[in-house]
Amino acid sequence: MKTYTAIALEKFPMVEAGDDVALQIVENAKTNNVDLEDGDIVVIAQKIISKAEKRIVHLKSVQPSQRASKLAKKIGRSSKIIELVLRETRKILKLSRDIMLVEDKRGLICINAGLDKSNVKGADAFALLPENPDKSAQNCRAAIKKLTNKNVAVIVCDTYSRPFRRGQVNFAIGVAGIKPFKDYRGKKDLFGQILKVKNIAVIDEIAAAAELLMGQATEARPVVIFRGLKEHVDSCENCSINELFISRKEDLFKNAL
Amino acid sequence: MKTYTAIALEKFPMVEAGDDVALQIVENAKTNNVDLEDGDIVVIAQKIISKAEKRIVHLKSVQPSQRASKLAKKIGRSSKIIELVLRETRKILKLSRDIMLVEDKRGLICINAGLDKSNVKGADAFALLPENPDKSAQNCRAAIKKLTNKNVAVIVCDTYSRPFRRGQVNFAIGVAGIKPFKDYRGKKDLFGQILKVKNIAVIDEIAAAAELLMGQATEARPVVIFRGLKEHVDSCENCSINELFISRKEDLFKNAL
Numbered sequence: 001m002k003t004y005t006a007i008a009l010e011k012f013p014m015v016e017a018g019d020d021v022a023l024q025i026v027e028n029a030k031t032n033n034v035d036l037e038d039g040d041i042v043v044i045a046q047k048i049i050s051k052a053e054k055r056i057v058h059l060k061s062v063q064p065s066q067r068a069s070k071l072a073k074k075i076g077r078s079s080k081i082i083e084l085v086l087r088e089t090r091k092i093l094k095l096s097r098d099i100m101l102v103e104d105k106r107g108l109i110c111i112n113a114g115l116d117k118s119n120v121k122g123a124d125a126f127a128l129l130p131e132n133p134d135k136s137a138q139n140c141r142a143a144i145k146k147l148t149n150k151n152v153a154v155i156v157c158d159t160y161s162r163p164f165r166r167g168q169v170n171f172a173i174g175v176a177g178i179k180p181f182k183d184y185r186g187k188k189d190l191f192g193q194i195l196k197v198k199n200i201a202v203i204d205e206i207a208a209a210a211e212l213l214m215g216q217a218t219e220a221r222p223v224v225i226f227r228g229l230k231e232h233v234d235s236c237e238n239c240s241i242n243e244l245f246i247s248r249k250e251d252l253f254k255n256a257l
Numbered sequence: 258m259k260t261y262t263a264i265a266l267e268k269f270p271m272v273e274a275g276d277d278v279a280l281q282i283v284e285n286a287k288t289n290n291v292d293l294e295d296g297d298i299v300v301i302a303q304k305i306i307s308k309a310e311k312r313i314v315h316l317k318s319v320q321p322s323q324r325a326s327k328l329a330k331k332i333g334r335s336s337k338i339i340e341l342v343l344r345e346t347r348k349i350l351k352l353s354r355d356i357m358l359v360e361d362k363r364g365l366i367c368i369n370a371g372l373d374k375s376n377v378k379g380a381d382a383f384a385l386l387p388e389n390p391d392k393s394a395q396n397c398r399a400a401i402k403k404l405t406n407k408n409v410a411v412i413v414c415d416t417y418s419r420p421f422r423r424g425q426v427n428f429a430i431g432v433a434g435i436k437p438f439k440d441y442r443g444k445k446d447l448f449g450q451i452l453k454v455k456n457i458a459v460i461d462e463i464a465a466a467a468e469l470l471m472g473q474a475t476e477a478r479p480v481v482i483f484r485g486l487k488e489h490v491d492s493c494e495n496c497s498i499n500e501l502f503i504s505r506k507e508d509l510f511k512n513a514l
Contacts, residue, residue, distance in 0.1 A: 001289040002265040002470050002478065010258050014447075032258040094513035101513050109421040111509070118455065119446045159455065163420045163510035164366040165428070166503045167438050167458035169465070181424050184473045189376045190271075198375065198416065198473040201424035208426070209466030212489055213259050216441045216455040221259065232469055246423045248514075252368070253420035256351035256358050257505075257514040 004228030007034055008213035008221040015048040015222075017056065022143030025223055036150045039230035042140070043210035045222035046158040046173055047119055049136045050127040057084060059124040071095065081115065081126075088113035088128060106133070107245040108173060111161055118216065130156065133174025134240050141176040153177035153235065157207035159216065163257055170211035172203040173241060179234035180243045201244060202233050261485030264291055265470035265478040272305040272479075274313065279400030282480055293407045296487035299397070300467035302479035303415040303430060304376055306393045307384040314341060316381040328352065338372065338383075345370035345385060363390070364502040365430060368418055375473065387413065390431025391497050398433040410434035410492065414464035416473065420514055427468035429460040430498060436491035437500045458501060459490050 009028045015021065021044065029036055036042075050056065064072070064079035068086055072079035075097050085100055093109065094101040104113040106129070114129035130136045137154040144152050156174035161167075172180070184198040210224035248254055266285045272278065278301065286293055293299075307313065321329070321336035325343055329336035332354050342357055350366065351358040361370040363386070371386035387393045394411040401409050413431035418424075429437070441455040467481035505511055 001267050001291060003262055004470065005260055005262050006466075008259040034258060094510070099509040099513075101510065117450065118452055119448065121448050123450075159457070161454075161509060163508060163514070164503065165458065165461070166501050166507075167456045167461070168454075169458050169461050171422070182473075187474045189473075190475050190477060191376065191378050193374065193380075195375055195474060197418075197425075199424045200416070200468060200473060201422065201426050202469060204422070204424070204426050205465040205469050208462040209263075209469065211457060212459060212462050212466065212486060213261065215489075216439075216446075216457060217444045217452060218447050220447060229469060232472075244423050246421065250423075251420060251514070252356040252418060253351070253358065253514050255514060256356075257420070257508065257510050257512060 002232075004226055004232075006209060006213055007032075007225045007227065009034065009223045009225070010221060012048075012220055012222055015051040017051060017054045019052040020143070021048060021052045022140045022147065025140070026144060026147045028223070029225070034225065036144065036148050036152055036225070037227065038151045039227075040150070040152045041155060041178060041206060041226040041229055041233070042144065042152050043155045043157055043207060043224045043226065044140065045214055046114070046129060046133065046156055047116070047127055048222045049130045049133070049156055053130050053136065055128040055130060056120060056125050057128060058122060059126070075100075081112075084115055084126060084128065085113045088115070104129070107242060110158075114158060114173075129158070129173065134176065134242075135174075137174040137176035151177070155203050155207055155210075157210060159211070163253070170207040170214070172207045172244070175203050175239055175241050177235060177237070178203060179236040179239050180241070182233060204244070259489075261483055261489070263466060263470055264289075264482045264484065266291065266480045266482070267478060269305075269477055269479055272308040274308060274311045276309040277400070278305060278309045279397045279404065282397070283401060283404045285480070286482070291482065293401065293405050293409055293482070294484065295408045296484075297407065297409045298412060298435060298463060298483040298486055298490070299401065299409050300412045300414055300464060300481045300483065301397065302471055303371070303386060303390065303413055304373070304384055305479045306387045306390070306413055310387050310393065312385040312387060313377060313382050314385060315379060316383070332357075338369075341372055341383060341385065342370045345372070361386070364499060367415075371415060371430075386415070386430065391433065391499075392431075394431040394433035408434070412460050412464055412467075414467060416468070420510070427464040427471070429464040429501070432460050432496055432498050434492060434494070435460060436493040436496050437498070439490060461501070
């Protein structure tokens with residue numbers, strides 16, 4: 001049989017602005033009697049990276065632009081929230097009373113540009129996504145290597161709504177040390193036929209697998225370590241979340257909604 | 258710490274029409290030195306269910322309808338393939354040279370109504386989705402209970418392309434014994450704020466987590482058992498994949514593609 005184990009660290013400290021998340025992970029792993037190993041994949045909830053990287057914004061400090069005020073009026077939402085979303089946005093894909101779907105400045109397609117209220121302290125405080133989640137993952141990976149001499153991969157994840165299906169799942173938004181895809185195209189199946197389409201977004205699957213232990217409420221388990229996946233994924237020194245981005249032109253689902 | 262383990266059974270037999278998949282799982286688990294336990298979640302690749310349930314179709318036996326021939330001409334594809342897709346389809350969402358996206362007769366939104374060539378024996382043979390994947394999951398769950406006296410949950414999964422992101426991930430298409438969602442709406446976060454949106458499609462996340470070991474080519478690992486997730490998901494006697502279906506009207510992403 002082939003197996004892997006997912007390990008959620010418990011009693012992770014409350015992350016504050018300026019904290020060293022890599023150090024917190026290494027120390028918290030010890031507290032959990034977990035020694036990081038070569039080939040481990042460390043999945044980190046975006047929220048704690050955003051907190052450490054000072055990406056928490058208080059609405060009282062936000063001055064809405066004219067454009068934000070105009071859009072806010074149009075859809076009946078807070079101009080300050082719209083302003084925050086616009087600052088993170090490259091292109092608005094849909095704007096209505098119910099949803100502000102954008103291509104953000106990183107290239108991620110997400111609701112409200114990833115702006116999120118949950119598990120952020122303060123009634124008017126919101127978390128923005130990390131400025132550069134790949135960079136956050138790379139930094140964390142390098143720091144873990146320095147602290148433990150172990151070669152791990154890092155995935156930063158966030159919760160995503162998706163078209164066509166109810167509910168949300170976790171997907172990756174930043175990556176270091178692991179290839180985002182397992183590409184079967186050109187390989188043979190059990191009967192010798194060449195596979196033409198299968199190109200599996202394994203980092204999204206690992207992010208999804210992590211959420212099962214992370215939870216979304218008071219669990220305080222923002223870090224999940226995967227052990228045993230080494231032979232099932234490919235390592236990569238210079239891969240990026242950008243590889244998951246697809247232009248509207250290439251997107252088979254274009255005009256399907 | 259909190260952990261779970263994913264266990265992929267190896268040397269799973271080649272499934273043939275009429276095979277008893279539940280019995281194969283129980284016997285193959287023994288060969289792998291795995292004893293099924295209460296609370297295990299057994300994830301099964303759709304393909305072996307389709308094979309066992311005689312859902313393999315040979316193109317030579319397919320007589321295209323007038324409609325199929327007309328559509329095939331329009332988009333430059335095989336009329337026999339279009340005929341197979343139409344038979345499984347409730348509504349065509351997008352039809353082009355590159356994609357035939359449908360709401361299938363079950364309510365699943367999928368490309369080619371789930372019709373799939375990979376790992377199906379015979380140059381002109383295609384697998385259709387199980388007629389009723391919930392029923393397949395229920396039957397398998399009941400049979401495992403009968404054979405082992407263990408109360409497991411069963412998820413039937415398939416590989417999905419998705420809008421906005423490159424590549425595919427595994428999602429659930431049938432379910433028995435587990436609630437499809439973990440619903441956090443109305444619960445409090447770490448700072449006592451009420452969560453308003455978070456309703457996580459855990460069966461999709463478990464399906465995604467299973468794919469990491471299943472593979473897509475010659476791995477022959479169509480069954481993955483999850484152990485340790487019992488406290489992180491809710492059991493359910495009468496849940497259905499239908500709960501994941503979302504009407505176009507409700508879909509926030511409507512008109513966003």
